[in-house]
Amino acid sequence: MFSLIYSSEAIEPFNFKRLSDLCNKSAGCNQQLDITGYLYYRDGKFIQYLEGEELKVSGLMSRILKDSRHNVTQVIQEEGRTQRRFPNWSMHYLHKGLVHFEDVIGCHLELLKYSKTSSNTDQIWRVLDRLAESRNHNTLN
Ligand SMILES: Cc1cc2nc3c(=O)[nH]c(=O)nc-3n(C[C@H](O)[C@H](O)[C@H](O)COP(=O)(O)O)c2cc1C
Numbered sequence: 437m438f439s440l441i442y443s444s445e446a447i448e449p450f451n452f453k454r455l456s457d458l459c460n461k462s463a464g465c466n467q468q469l470d471i472t473g474y475l476y477y478r479d480g481k482f483i484q485y486l487e488g489e490e491l492k493v494s495g496l497m498s499r500i501l502k503d504s505r506h507n508v509t510q511v512i513q514e515e516g517r518t519q520r521r522f523p524n525w526s527m528h529y530l531h532k533g534l535v536h537f538e539d540v541i542g543c544h545l546e547l548l549k550y551s552k553t554s555s556n557t558d559q560i561w562r563v564l565d566r567l568a569e570s571r572n573h574n575t576l577n
Contacts, residue, residue: 437517438490439473440497441560444482444506463526471496472520474528482506485564487520508528512557521568 450458455477471488484500486493488577501508522528 437487437491437520438513438515439485439487439521440493440513441483441485441564442497442507442508442511442513444484444498446477446480446482446506449480450477451541459527459529464547465526466496467526472522472525472527474522474530476530480534485522487517488520490515495514503523512560514557521564522571 455475459475462475466488469488469492471484471486473484473490476483486496497511515530
């Protein structure tokens with residue numbers, strides 16, 4: 437199992453329709469590749485988390501990097517997990533209305549912002565574990 441999280445900046449702002457179209461299309465493609473994860477968007481910035489087989493995830497990431505709708509600013513990879521964090525999310529749109537704990541997202545954004553200067557990327561994965569845990573406890577749909 438291989439996972440990565442990246443942040444990017446949209447070239448033009450995305451509205452709800454564009455975001456849900458992107459997620460629906462992505463979910464269809466990801467299902468075929470057995471890739472799961474989520475997409476978060478706020479104020480022109482994306483955070484996407486992807487997990488699955490290494491070659492498939494890196495293949496998808498190279499397409500995402502070339503996508504002219506955004507500029508990827510940071511990619512952080514994680515190897516060696518045995519289980520998926522979000523087995524039911526082909527590409528879940530993690531939007532504000534569904535997120536009961538903005539602190540997780542806030543922390544997430546801070547970590548991405550500072551991780552270039554911090555060598556401790558473990559914190560990022562701990563935040564994701566919390567998100568996955570809350571998902572499993574059905575506090576997040
Ligand atoms: C923020 C963002 C996230 C994306 N996430 C995915 C994704 O999870 N799965 C996917 O197949 N395409 C995703 N895409 C679309 C890809 O970048 C790309 O357009 C798509 O895979 C088709 O690639 P192709 O035109 O090279 O065939 C995303 C695009 C953006 C801008």
